[in-house]
Amino acid sequence: MSHTLINTEVKPFNATAFHNGEFIEVSDADLKGKWSVVFFYPADFTFVCPTELGDLADYYPELQGMGVEVYSVSTDTHFTHKAWHDTSDTIQKISFPMIGDPTGAITRNFGVMIEEAGLAERGTFVIDPEGKIQIIEINAGGIGRDAGELVRKIKAAQYVAAHPGEVCPAKWKEGEETLAPSLDLVGKI
16 A cells, blocks of 8 residues: 555656656656655546646646656656647646656556556655655546645645644644644643
């Protein structure tokens, strides 16, 4: 089960991505030293996927301002990503790397491969600068994700990482009060 991946280090990988009109190499080493989102989706040229990726593209400048890099991943090739980028108005908005994972190695590393289909689940992974997974969200195929909610969760993760001993309560938003767990709080929340 993927929940066991929380606080584990991302497994080594090497892949080719389509990024800003060219093919680039991406590896697990690229995830170190900054916050990252690895955003799996089933396939290019489908229905829910472009809405999700377009939503993520709209939030990409804000995420970059937070020091977060985004990588989308499907089991399509980097060539298919380029073709989709070149033909879809929604996908043309994307300026983050689109990783091709035709062997499924990365998708399996993150535990989101649908083996009988050879496709990825809708899995979102937030990785801290040490390369450790801090947030996992996995949705069924018909349920699209919300990049605004992802941004809120990353802000909470970044806050907790920067403030040891504090935690963010439900629905926490930047600037709101946090909690410092202690015996005094037990039974009072």
